Amino acid sequence: MTFEKIAELIAESKDMNVADITMETSFEDMELDSLDVIEVVMSIEEAFGITLEIEDSVRTVGDLVELVDSLAQ
Amino acid sequence: MKTIITELLGIEYPILQGGMAWVANASLAGAVSNAGGLGIIGAANAPKEVVQEEIRKVRELTDKPFGVNIMLMSPFVDDIAKLVIDEKIKVVTTGAGLPSKYMKDWIEAGIIVIPVVPSCGMAKMVQRSGASAVIAEGGEAGGHIGELNTMSLVPQVRDAVDIPVIAAGGIADGRGIAAAFMLGASGVQMGTRFLVAKECTIHRNYKDKILKSKDIDTMTTGRRLGHPVRALKTPFTRAFQKNENDSAKTLEELEAFGAGALRKAVLEGDEKDGCFMAGQCCGLVKKEQTAEEIIQELMKETIEAFNGGLQWVK
Numbered sequence: 001m002t003f004e005k006i007a008e009l010i011a012e013s014k015d016m017n018v019a020d021i022t023m024e025t026s027f028e029d030m031e032l033d034s035l036d037v038i039e040v041v042m043s044i045e046e047a048f049g050i051t052l053e054i055e056d057s058v059r060t061v062g063d064l065v066e067l068v069d070s071l072a073q
Numbered sequence: 074m075k076t077i078i079t080e081l082l083g084i085e086y087p088i089l090q091g092g093m094a095w096v097a098n099a100s101l102a103g104a105v106s107n108a109g110g111l112g113i114i115g116a117a118n119a120p121k122e123v124v125q126e127e128i129r130k131v132r133e134l135t136d137k138p139f140g141v142n143i144m145l146m147s148p149f150v151d152d153i154a155k156l157v158i159d160e161k162i163k164v165v166t167t168g169a170g171l172p173s174k175y176m177k178d179w180i181e182a183g184i185i186v187i188p189v190v191p192s193c194g195m196a197k198m199v200q201r202s203g204a205s206a207v208i209a210e211g212g213e214a215g216g217h218i219g220e221l222n223t224m225s226l227v228p229q230v231r232d233a234v235d236i237p238v239i240a241a242g243g244i245a246d247g248r249g250i251a252a253a254f255m256l257g258a259s260g261v262q263m264g265t266r267f268l269v270a271k272e273c274t275i276h277r278n279y280k281d282k283i284l285k286s287k288d289i290d291t292m293t294t295g296r297r298l299g300h301p302v303r304a305l306k307t308p309f310t311r312a313f314q315k316n317e318n319d320s321a322k323t324l325e326e327l328e329a330f331g332a333g334a335l336r337k338a339v340l341e342g343d344e345k346d347g348c349f350m351a352g353q354c355c356g357l358v359k360k361e362q363t364a365e366e367i368i369q370e371l372m373k374e375t376i377e378a379f380n381g382g383l384q385w386v387k
Contacts, residue, residue: 033299035219038171038194053173 002072003065009043010061023062044068074372077237078260081185081205082164083138085109086368088250089208089239091264092142092166093216093350094118095339096275099127103134104272104364112364113140113166121152128160140164140187145172158182166208166262169217169300171195176202189241189262191219191226193233206237208262213243215265215303215352218293224256231257245354247374251382254375265352266371270364278342279349282307286355298327305349309334313348 003023011018014036021030027037041052044064050071058064076087088110090102094117102112114131116124124141131139141162143153146169154175157165165179167188172179179186180203188199189208196207209230211223219226223242231238240253241262253261267273269280282305293301294313304310316322316330331348338347362370 034170035192035194038192038198042194042197054171 002068003061005047006044006061006064006068009047010040013039013043021061023065024060026060028059040064048072074375076259078206078239081237082111084111086372087239087260088368088371089113089140089166089241089260089262090267090364091214091241091262092116092140092144092168093264093268094144095336096264096268096273097142098274099130099134101267101270101273101364102127102139103131104270105267105368106131106135106137106139108363108365108368109137110364110368111138111140111164113142113164115142115144116147116149116153117142117144118147118149120149121156124153125156125160128156128162138163140166142166142168143172143175144168145170154178157184171198173198173202176204187239190230191221193229196230196234196238200234200236204236206239206260207234208239208241209258210262211240211242212293212301212303213353214241215291215350215355217300218242218303223253227253227256227258243352243354245352245357247371247376248378249354249357250371250375251378254379265355266358266367267364268351269358269361270367271361272364275339276342278344279338279347280361282349283351283355283358284361286351286358288353288356291351291353291355295327295331298324302331302348302350303352305351305355307347307349308345309348 007018007021041054045052074086078087086109090105090112092113092115094115097113097115102114105112114127141157145167164185172188185205187206188204189210190196209227211226212218213223227240237259239260239262240258244261244263245266250261268283290306291303292306292310293303294310295302297317334348337343338349
């Protein structure tokens with residue numbers, strides 16, 4: 001559920017095909033630079049009503065999903 | 074000239090001097106603050122003791138407000154983040170990333186935090202963490218730069234946040250300042266113009282190169298490394314470009330090639346291996362003046378530009 005929503009948000013804000021995004025897809029795979037990641041994070045925050053602190057260890061869509069799920073609990 | 078920025082910082086003119094690595098030392102920062110702008114010490118990659126010494130020297134030179142620029146990719150960033158609290162620094166500007174993890178402590182210590190931002194998203198992020206203003210710096214600037222240009226970035230950041238916006242990148246005279254105000258800024262940050270200030274202690278060769286430079290004399294290198302740098306076209310930048318275009322060169326080799334090049338330019342004036350960082354406005358910088366003369370001239374020109382704003386309209 002969280003994954004689908006996040007994949008949708010990334011695909012929407014970065015003009016990508018949602019089918020190309022998996023849990024293992026990294027920001028680097030998607031050619032997202034640090035500023036793109038900030039945009040994505042902000043759209044996730046808005047959609048989930050949470051605040052995210054992004055560390056360097058967050059590199060993939062799966063990392064994002066895990067982070068969001070840990071905050072939602 | 075009073076603006077929301079002069080009132081926020083307690084300074085006379087809405088001009089900040091960029092926290093240029095190796096360049097923005099006590100001599101320059103003290104002179105700019107004494108002239109009514111905001112002098113800024115560039116902490117860059119320097120260890121705590123070096124920055125502390127510069128802070129003490131500025132305090133001997135002036136009792137007016139000054140700031141410290143913290144480069145967030147510095148290996149000593151945690152030390153410097155604490156130092157500015159211990160030293161009761163009034164203003165901190167940040168570069169090369171998101172300062173979120175330090176913001177709470179700084180704000181609790183009463184520090185005015187003004188991050189340099191290259192995008193609206195980052196401007197919103199730092200506003201949320203409690204920034205008092207942002208410096209929207211376009212890619213015309215010298216040194217490490219973002220993708221957007223000042224003309225496009227400043228009005229978009231203006232619309233994205235509620236805090237004051239300071240424009241940077243490409244501003245070297247009063248026309249640039251007036252234009253920045255038209256885009257929604259209430260202050261400016263300038264680097265290149267202050268490189269040739271009499272109080273700026275960089276090597277003679279560096280100053281001569283800036284004074285001689287024209288519109289097309291800068292280039293950017295380092296895009297492949299993900300952090301582009303604008304500097305004067307010199308044997309070093311051309312060699313770097315060649316290496317960058319050579320796909321056999323690894324990123325590590327490229328990083329190693331660039332290491333120490335700015336220091337060689339600033340301290341040694343090394344015309345072969347030095348990296349002379351400068352903004353695209355370098356062609357507008359034609360004479361050496363004191364910081365006081367620079368700021369007075371800028372303010373006079375700004376008023377003239379405001380008053381003459383309709384001169385091209387028929």
